[in-house]
Amino acid sequence: MEKTLIQLKDICKVYNPGENEVRALDHINLEIMEGELVAIIGQSGSGKSTLMNMLGCLDVPTSGSYYLHGQDVSHLKDNELSAIRNKEIGFIFQGFNLIANLNAVENVELPLIYRGIGKQERRKLAKEALEMVGLGHRMDHKPSEMSGGQQQRVAIARAIAAKPPVILADEPTGNLDSASSKEILQILKDLHSGGRTVILITHDDKIAEQAYRIIRILDGKIESDRKNDKILESREEIK
Template identity: 55%
Template sequence: MIELDAVTKVYQAGKVAVRALDSVDLSIDEGDLVAIMGPSGSGKSTMMNILGCLDVPTTGHYRLGGTDVVGMRENALADLRNRRIGFVFQSFNLIARTSAARNVELPLVYAGVGRRERRDRAQQALARVGLDGRGGSMPNELSGGQQQRVAIARALVTRPAMILADEPTGNLDTVSTNEVMQLLVELNDAGRTVVLITHEDEVAAFARRVVRLRDGRIVSDLRQKPLPHGAPAPTAGGTP
């Protein structure tokens, strides 16, 4: 589903060329649950931007579902993002004075979906994340965990092939972290491809595969046995 072939990304910082990614090769199969990890400056944010079609490689190729994004025009990239990728961000990115249901509908508005279908699909997505009946709530009426569930519902409403979650539990307490990760695991178990960008080992413990970056290169790529379904997230100091 995802193929990076010798992907390099170079940013110009004044007179200095910063090589954020350096000849990265990576393949992710449909239906996998992968955590991409690394310290600050490792390249994981750049990796997220390229996987999410928010940026394109300087050199190399990125194929998403067989489509090479290199050379695509911005409107084509935007269409590909909207159809194939659901984004979940650390800061939720909900519109403050807009109801949960309307927040979930937004990608469908951009896709030109009619009002009735938008409403029905938003209600279905909210029910899928355990927020049936909360569509009229404003973000400030919801807990952090509930706001992230709204964000996940918004990511699901376009029925994307992949969910790309950037530090999805960074603003959540331990209980909410566990609830959100269990939800992402459930979505993966149902066949959705999930890619996590994280620096937290507790979050990566839920993944089937962990890819570690350092200085723009992949330094390890390991399969692991994920936490059993329903198991709580381990604490920072290890398994509780």
């Protein structure tokens, strides 16, 4: 039986309360199940980035509740949110956010240090993650010695090394050419096939169409939430 991973109940995020207030999120209700591959799509200013920050425990709502694995995380303090992010969520951003003077394996190890994982175990997890994204042969290379696609793969390895249940990918192909974009999307699909919950945030319909469920956001509200019949049908044919 499918388990609910994420549940948003009547979530609002209001900036500048009063007559000039901006409702970045306006009474959002949403459920995401464990093991889903979901795309959240919206143009600039639609509220999708605010929603991503909410899902990633980077921000808290003005009102409403957010349950992650059944725990209400909507009113936690910064240090408590940080602990949840560290344990539950792997982030992949458009800018790769790699440390220039560290090589690939050291970049992947960084979040594991914050989790208190010992040196040997850390190195093992980092190497496994780099091998998973096809970079076993580039572990000693620094970001400046890699292409954009390879840097993004290091960023993905960093996000998955601690085996978090949720992967949150914010415009993960935004800085990449089409060939590298395909590679990155395939890695995300493979992670999903391996049991991770993957949430893709994008403004691009072509990227959103790679997901099994597409949620469209407009003016801080969910405009539509649908299963992607094209992908689901092709999956049935493969079976």
